[in-house]
Amino acid sequence: MKLSVAIALFNEAQNLDACLSAVRQLADEIIVVDGGSTDETVAIAKKYTNHIIQTDNPAIFHINKQKALDACRGTWILQLDADEIVTEELRQEIQKTIQKNDSYNGYYIPRKNNFWGHFMKKGGQYPDYVIRLIRNGKARLPCKNVHEQIEVDGNVGYLKEPMLHYSYRTSNDYWKKADTYTTLTAIFMKEKHINKTFGTWARYNVTLPIKTFLLLFLRHKGFVDGWYGLVFAYWSALHYPIAYRKFVKMV
Secondary structure, three states, X not given: OOEEEEEEEOOOHHHXXXXXXXXXXXXXXXXXXXXXXXXXXXXXXXXXXXXXXXXXXXXXXXXXXXXXXXXXXXXXXXXXXXXXXXXXXXXXXHHHHHHOOOOEEEEEEOEEEEEOOEEOOOOOOOOOOEEEEEEOOOEEOOOOOOOOOOEEOOEEEEOOOOEEEEEEOOHHHHHHHHHHHHHHHHHHHHHOOOOOOHHHHHHXXXXXXXXXXXXXXXXXXXXXXXXXXXXXXXXXXXXHHHHHHHHHHHO
């Protein structure tokens, strides 16, 4: 097999059909790891593959992504999330890339992130490079952090054509994921035995929110996206005070 597509899922019935239909002609096999979905996710996956591994749904979801990578038999693996779509242009570039005899064991793929129906142009959201095309046996996920990249043993290159990422179709989509991310940050703070002092309060409620907003809206030119860039920067800044409140309740 030349190319495997690896995907880990949990309640992704809304996105899965579009994701898998876009890679059906590209993949020699599709490996799905399902974390106990309660919607139609598994039924949709069965339309495209018989390679479905059912397991639990860990807080660090990269654990299930790694299970999908481990089950792949292709020389190359394309790791996807259910809310990502491979365009025709990217499909052609991937096909050409894996035919090359070069020294790269992995490739970054740019993403166009969709926020409330708007593809972001700036604000750290484009180009949003992620390592997704990897040579089998030459890359792994550390499974320690929700925002971590795949780690590649060897050289990493860059593809030009972007994939489409529909992570935040609605405000509910955003805050559902934000709830997970802020909880993980609070758990990390507790595990690191961070003291509940005024300095900690000021850092998470003043310093980090302001720094995040200015970084996304000004340094990364989120203002180019207008209202969308403003809202995205503001909501991103709220990550820290929300995580701090959860942390305080834990200790």
